[in-house]
Amino acid sequence: MQKRTLSFWEIWNMSFGFLGIQFGFALQNANTSRIFETLGADVDQIPILWIAAPVTGLVVQPIIGYFSDRTWTRLGRRRPYFLAGAILSSIALFIMPNSPTLWIAAGTLWIMDASINISMEPFRAFVGDNLPAKQRTLGFAMQSFFIGTGAVVGSLLPYMFSNWLGISNTAPEGIIPDSVKWSFYVGGIVFFLAVLWTVFKSSEYSPEELEEFEKRDREAVAKVVKKEDREQNIKKQLISGLVMLILGSLVTWYIYDHDLTKELYILFVGLIVTGALFILASQLRKKKVQNGFTTIITDMLNMPETMKQLAWVQFFSWFALFSMWIYTTAAVTGHVFGATDPTSELYNDAADWVPVMFTVYNGVAAAVAFLLPVIAQKTSNRITHLLALCFGGIGLISIYFLSSKAGLLLSMVGVGIAWASILSLPYAMLSGSLPSAKMGYYMGVFNFFIVIPQIVAATILGYLVKEFFGNDPVYAIVVGGFSMILSGLLTLRVRTKKRVNIHEQV
Structure with a gap:
């Protein structure tokens, strides 16, 4: 029994929820450090305030994957988790910009990240469940397209509200600007509606059909x-x-x-x-x-060998991304533009440019999402991923040498190419090595190698910036750039021969 080939629009519908997920994720990444600084966090405290989110993901992801492998309701196997995570994430997005204190903001980040993971983790397994092997690369590329598109608008919202609609981007000390608040409100609504589209516009195979697919394994x-x-x-x-x-x-x-x-x-x-x-x-x-x-x-x-090899690639690439998400605001405002007062107009103008930068790299990711599979066909997934990660590493390192807004946008082009590849090619390389009966679980465990580098980054980067880099956060981004290049080189070690996990599980 073979899975049928899906049409372009069927793959579109099953991936559309990622538009909303990344909308919320982009708002979180681009604005959380700004919220923390506004509520009184010092630069060296920011990484540890982020730590709750990845720790939560470390626990949530394999559990959600395990249970989604064993779930069947009127909504199907994965879709109940899409919906539950969307409801919780939307509520958290409304609460986050109204946090009265630093620790309430940190706690809300914890809840928000856990909720996003509840929706996002089963989406990866959704591709493996519904698509035949020949279409999985396209399926992950479609997710990358929606991730990039959602993040473009999500990252740009504070800038749009302040510069196009005249909503204030400054506020008294300890208060989040209205431009940020309205961005989070819109993000909560879009998150819920986009996931709802996938829930009701896509279908899943019945337990009997899945039984046939999984029987051989x-x-x-x-x-x-x-x-x-x-x-x-x-x-x-x-x-x-x-x-x-x-x-x-x-x-x-x-x-x-x-x-x-x-x-x-x-x-x-x-x-x-x-x-x-x-x-x-x-x-x-x-x-x-x-x-x-x-x-x-x-x-x-008992992880498959391919998964173990990809773990190192994921570790160093996501370590680099996390260093960028944590420190770009502080590096751009302080190192590039010399502004350190969160209440000043110069600081807030510079901080507003960070979402624009993130918009560029996400826009580039959306633009090249369907190009990477074409390049991979002519070379290989490994070579394509290596090249993309090297572009990203050079983009991050270049921030140290830049002094203009235009230059910062150019650096994000390289990051965008790497981002598109990170969101698709590792999953395409991995999917063929996973037992179909454990697709959700192993996709959840694979996210360990996204979460663990976040914990490592949040654990050591603050210490390094304080003790070795004179509290200049731009050096953390430079470290991230070299880490991304290393992850590209490690891709050459990956072997993608299909394997079946044969160990006893009890």
């Missing part, structure tokens, strides 16, 4: 798994957990003993917790306990 697993494989896998899980637990404990003690920055605790305490979960799962499996917890933790250990 399950039979392969059943035939190959032996008792020795299971015991060896449990031992590997135990050893991995012990290594993480011991390493995390030693480094945490070192941080405490040498009185290093407290943000470092987040990363290594997280490693301790992960190690403990691995150990617990291995002991439950020895007693033949099978439940959602053991499946989620064990499947994490």
Whole structure:
């Protein structure tokens, strides 16, 4: 039984919700640091205030993926999660610009990012569910197009409201400007309506049809798994957990003993917790306990080889993106234009240019979304991704040398090419290696390698900027540029031969 080839407009409808998701995501990325600074955050505090969002995503994504693999309602398999996440995200977008204090804004960011992940994670699996292998690259490219288009308008909204409609972009100390508030209100409405379009204009295969598609993978697993494989896998899980637990404990003690920055605790305490979960799962499996917890933790250990190789590519590319999202406002206002007072007109004019910059890179991403698959056909996904990431890295590094608004826009062209590739080619390379019965779960786990670099960036970049870069945030963006080039080189290691996960899962 084969999945049918979908028309262009069917792929359009199933991807349209990403327009709204990225609308909200763009508003979050372009304006959250500005909101934090307005509410009194220092430059070196901004990364740690962002940390709640990726930590939440780390927990939410695999859980949503696991349950969406096992869900079937009148709305289908993935669409209930699209809708629930859209409702929660829209509410958070209305609350965020009205935060009265810094910590309420940080908490709202936490809720908003978790809600966006509830909608966004199943969208990746949606392509794998509904499209045959030959159309998946087009499906991910369509998502990239909507991501870029939604982000163009979302990022531009504060600028449009202040410069075209005359809505104030300044406010008294501690108050978010009206241009930002109205941008978030519009974003909440667009997010909900776009996702609603996909929910009601697309369809999913029935459980019986999915059963046929997944039957071959399950039979392969059943035939190959032996008792020795299971015991060896449990031992590997135990050893991995012990290594993480011991390493995390030693480094945490070192941080405490040498009185290093407290943000470092987040990363290594997280490693301790992960190690403990691995150990617990291995002991439950020895007693033949099978439940959602053991499946989620064990499947994490048994990732396909292609996914492990792509993990490093994702890590360094998303580390670079996160450095840009955190520090562009501070770098542009302070390093490029020399404005440090959030209440001044010069600062707010410079801050308003950041959404315009983000508009350019998202616009470029939308423009080249359908070009990258063509280039990949003539070369390969790996070479195309390498070239795109090198363009992005050069664009980020160039910000250090720029002194004009026009130059900043030019730097974003390279970032836009990289962004289009990051949103599509890794998923196209990955999809063929995933067991169809676990598509949602592994797409959620793949997002670990988006979230973990965000945690690392939020953990160490503030420390580096404060201790080594004289509180000049532009250096964090330069570090991000070199990180993106490194991720491109690591793409050459990726092998995309299809594999079936054959490890025992209980």
